[in-house]
Amino acid sequence: MPPQIKRLALLFVLFIGLFLTLKYFLTPKSFGEFGHYRGLALEEGKLKVPEYTGQKACAECHDDMMVLKMANEHASLSCETCHGAGRIHISSVDSVVVSPPKPNTREFCGICHAKNAARKADNIKQIDLKEHNKGELCTKCHNPHSPWQETK
Ligand code: HEC
Numbered sequence: 001m002p003p004q005i006k007r008l009a010l011l012f013v014l015f016i017g018l019f020l021t022l023k024y025f026l027t028p029k030s031f032g033e034f035g036h037y038r039g040l041a042l043e044e045g046k047l048k049v050p051e052y053t054g055q056k057a058c059a060e061c062h063d064d065m066m067v068l069k070m071a072n073e074h075a076s077l078s079c080e081t082c083h084g085a086g087r088i089h090i091s092s093v094d095s096v097v098v099s100p101p102k103p104n105t106r107e108f109c110g111i112c113h114a115k116n117a118a119r120k121a122d123n124i125k126q127i128d129l130k131e132h133n134k135g136e137l138c139t140k141c142h143n144p145h146s147p148w149q150e151t152k
């Protein structure tokens with residue numbers, strides 16, 4: 001065998017050895033326990049507390065809002081769709097109430113209702129966000145919990 005091939009072969013052996021050593025030390029212990037991932041990742045996942053609670057939880061204290069919402073066009077939206085994740089608010093209620101955001105801007109409603117050629121127009125009703133009752137807050141006329149009901 002010519003010497004340069006021998007050296008190359010030696011280099012290959014060294015690299016493979018280095019790779020196997022590093023793999024041995026760097027692979028987490030629980031890797032491959034169940035599949036091609038860390039087995040412990042499942043345990044870690046179980047320890048996480050869900051941030052979203054679902055709207056049944058909101059209804060326990062805000063049943064008036066729930067009734068209002070279910071009677072109108074926003075019935076299919078969950079409270080947390082607009083107010084964000086509720087866990088911290090709910091777990092804070094007994095001490096100092098951490099209020100969830102009240103996203104009362106035209107842009108917020110526009111996330112779903114602004115005219116957009118890429119949206120099916122008969123699915124969610126669309127308005128021209130610039131022109132539709134210019135300059136006024138949407139909630140001046142539409143109750144966010146019940147869009148066709150008088151606002152307070
Ligand atoms: C254990 C009772 C309880 C639960 C459950 C609860 N809330 Fe509340 N919430 C309160 C209290 C008390 C206040 C403060 C008094 C008030 O403004 O009515 C409040 C205030 C709020 C406010 C702000 C009112 C303001 O004027 O700033 C929003 C928005 C709200 N809650 C939304 C929610 C949502 C969404 C959920 C479900 C994820 C929820 N709440 C679940 C008791 C609760």
Ligand code: HEC
Pocket residue numbers: 055058059062065066069074077078079080081082083102103104105139144145
């Ligand atoms: C379409 C978005 C949307 C949904 C869905 C929604 N909210 Fe709201 N909510 C708002 C906005 C916007 C305001 C602020 C209204 C204002 O300032 O006049 C608000 C205000 C509130 C307030 C403060 C009191 C008030 O009358 O201003 C409470 C409490 C509240 N929401 C609870 C809830 C609960 C509980 C649900 C589910 C049953 C819910 N919201 C669903 C958008 C929403």
Ligand code: HEC
Pocket residue numbers: 073074076077081082108109110111112113123124125138139142143144147148
């Ligand atoms: C997460 C998406 C979403 C957000 C945010 C949202 N809406 Fe809606 N809205 C809907 C859906 C879904 C419907 C029911 C389908 C429909 O009728 O367009 C609806 C219905 C309506 C309707 C009745 C349209 C009809 O069919 O007669 C009005 C008015 C309305 N929303 C106003 C608002 C206002 C004002 C806000 C802001 C406070 C808002 N919406 C925020 C999704 C949204």
Ligand code: HEC
Pocket residue numbers: 106107109110113125126127129132133136137138139140141142
């Ligand atoms: C000055 C009162 C007023 C304000 C402010 C207002 N609206 Fe309206 N909106 C109405 C009235 C009245 C209608 C029904 C007649 C029409 O379609 O113009 C309507 C209709 C709608 C519809 C149904 C459109 C359809 O095709 O049937 C949606 C969705 C809507 N508004 C969302 C919004 C949003 C989002 C905002 C804020 C960017 C807003 N509105 C601000 C009074 C208002």
